[in-house]
Amino acid sequence: MENKYNMKSPAVKRLMREAQELSQPTAEYFAQPVEDNLFEWHFSVRGPADSDFEGGVYHGRISLPPEYPLKPPSIMLLTPNGRFEVNRKICLSISGHHPESWLPSWSIRTALLAIIGFMPSPGMGAIASLDYSQEERQKLAKKSLEFVCPECGKILNLLQEPSQLTNENEAVQAEAREIAAQVTMKGESSNENPTQEPVHTEEPTTITQQQQLQQPAAAAPSTNNNDVSYNYIIAAIIVALAILLFRRFASSMMA
Numbered sequence: 001m002e003n004k005y006n007m008k009s010p011a012v013k014r015l016m017r018e019a020q021e022l023s024q025p026t027a028e029y030f031a032q033p034v035e036d037n038l039f040e041w042h043f044s045v046r047g048p049a050d051s052d053f054e055g056g057v058y059h060g061r062i063s064l065p066p067e068y069p070l071k072p073p074s075i076m077l078l079t080p081n082g083r084f085e086v087n088r089k090i091c092l093s094i095s096g097h098h099p100e101s102w103l104p105s106w107s108i109r110t111a112l113l114a115i116i117g118f119m120p121s122p123g124m125g126a127i128a129s130l131d132y133s134q135e136e137r138q139k140l141a142k143k144s145l146e147f148v149c150p151e152c153g154k155i156l157n158l159l160q161e162p163s164q165l166t167n168e169n170e171a172v173q174a175e176a177r178e179i180a181a182q183v184t185m186k187g188e189s190s191n192e193n194p195t196q197e198p199v200h201t202e203e204p205t206t207i208t209q210q211q212q213l214q215q216p217a218a219a220a221p222s223t224n225n226n227d228v229s230y231n232y233i234i235a236a237i238i239v240a241l242a243i244l245l246f247r248r249f250a251s252s253m254m255a
């Protein structure tokens with residue numbers, strides 16, 4: 001592979017390093033470039049314990065842009081799981097930011113942990129998210145063990161046996177939850193026009209909350225302005241009355 005790529009390219013250097021770092025399968029995740037393409041990886045993740053996905057192993061693709069790590073990878077699940085749509089691109093970004101935001105310090109490992117951390121979270125109707133019932137997800141978790149990738153083979157064999165040391169699994173899962181708390185995973189809209197703003201149907205709840213917040217905020221200044229001018233008028237009347245009263249009082253004292 002070394003001969004095929006420009007070794008001066010930051011993306012190539014970085015991906016070579018990540019492939020080396022991830023070359024040993026763990027019990028929780030494994031990812032490697034597919035043969036002959038450093039920018040196209042396949043991964044497997046184990047469903048987190050104590051979730052509907054426990055016992056399942058899920059396979060997918062990660063596509064890396066030529067600008068990686070400045071631009072984010074896109075992720076696609078291939079094994080039916082009941083949480084993410086299969087064959088649909090999902091992007092990872094910093095929580096609360098524009099979907100394009102991604103930290104170059106994040107890596108393919110971060111993306112894998114984010115997937116593990118995100119699986120038990122509610123889909124909330126976001127694009128590429130699914131809210132299958134617990135029963136359906138557990139059924140799919142069992143079925144996932146039979147999944148065979150045309151390129152990688154039986155995915156169950158790609159991960160290490162679950163470790164007897166539960167501490168190890170717990171540490172990975174705690175890290176996965178931590179990452180999932182900092183990032184959002186959003187499906188790309190089916191309209192793949194990159195210049196277009198992402199569709200706002202992605203998070204209907206957040207949008208309506210924002211609108212609700214914006215409406216009173218937008219209305220407030222105008223009522224404030226009215227209040228201010230009202231206050232001036234009332235103050236002027238009071239001052240005028242006070243002057244009148246003072247004059248009368250003064251004139252009666254003089255008399």
Ligand SMILES: [Zn+2]
Nearest residue numbers: 042149151152
């Ligand atoms: Zn594969």
